[in-house]
Every structure is written in C-alpha cells, then in structure tokens.
Amino acid sequence: NAGVTQTPKFQVLKTGQSMTLQCAQDMNHNSMYWYRQDPGMGLRLIYYSASEGTTDKGEVPNGYNVSRLNKREFSLRLESAAPSQTSVYFCASTKGFVSGSSYNEQFFGPGTRLTVL
C-alpha cells in the first residue's frame, strides 16, 4: 500500500495563478482532510470530507476550494494564489469515525511545498 500520496511535491506560482493539489489514498478510507502547516502556527485544517460526496470548511477555508472526486481522491484548488498561501500542504485520511475505535487513526501524506511569489 502506498498510503496517502500527494502531487506535486514542490510548486512555485506567481500571484494570481491557479493550481490544483492532488491527493489519493489506497486504504479504503472514508474521511479525507487538507491541512496547511506554517512556522509558528502549527497545522490548520482547510477543508475536510467526512465521506464521499460531502465536504466541509475547516479553520482556514478562504481562498481554497475542494473536490471529493471519488472515495480515493480529494483535491484542493487555489483559484487565484496569493503570497499568504505560501505554505506546506498536507493531505490526510481516516477510515471513518467510530467512537472508541482505531478507525479514527489519521494518516498523512508527504506534503506539497508551495511558494507563491
């Protein structure tokens, strides 16, 4: 199993450009998440998808859109990139959510390092 994979690994954009970050998992997980990690701010949730066909805003959704393409794939789109979106982006997944269960364990991808000039 590859686990959670993300593409690309690195990207440089100019202000105003758009791009889509791709994420896929092969663990048959139901829930998927997008985070950004910034120095001094820790990990912050951008959007998540509790199950196929649903998406919800997290802590910092402004400037982003998401698509849960199917059970395996969850993409994050920047429509008009801004320097404030320079960050490391992580995708994660969990099998689902069952109280008191290891289903809740969250697994992360390797990250995409994005620089917006």
Next chain:
Amino acid sequence: KQEVTQIPAALSVPEGENLVLNCSFTDSAIYNLQWFRQDPGKGLTSLLLIQSSQREQTSGRLNASLDKSSGRSTLYIAASQPGDSATYLCAVREYGNNRLAFGKGNQVVVIP
C-alpha cells in the same frame, strides 16, 4: 475552542536518556488523542492513538499516557537514540467534531 499546548517547544537530551514530552488540552471532552512524529521536510507519521477510555498505549520504546480529567498526555521514549531526533506533535479529537486539534510540537534533538 479546544487549545492544545506542548511545552517546551524545543529540547535536547543526551543519547540514552529517557525522553518525556508533555501535551495539555483545555477541553476534556475528547474521543481520542494521537501522537505523531515529523522529520524535517516530511509528513507526519502516526505513533500512538489513545482512546478516551484508555489510560495508556505502548509501542516498543514508546509509551503514551492519557489523563483526560486533567487534560494531559505524556509521551515517554525510553533510552533515546539519535534517530529519535524529530518534532513530536499531539492532537485531540473532540466530541461532536470530525477534526483534530493539533499542538505546535516538541522539537527534540538527541545528542550522540
């Protein structure tokens, strides 16, 4: 809003010493707590998941305890090795919430 705190932000220990990392959270109504390891430039690797009904979890040299009532978890790493140098993050999942709240991490250096 759940606040997760990890103090100190950074620490160094000599090889062979036991590592003790602390995590505190403000709201004790949690489903579980998860400890992660992050190496520089890499993603997060799950180390241990403790359910709210559990007091501790163990994996090899790692042991994590949970005291939900006092809002604290401790990660113990026995006989530290230079390969244990990394940033360790804890995260809690609250009741009625499909999200994890993360601490900012403990950056650990094990000196050979």
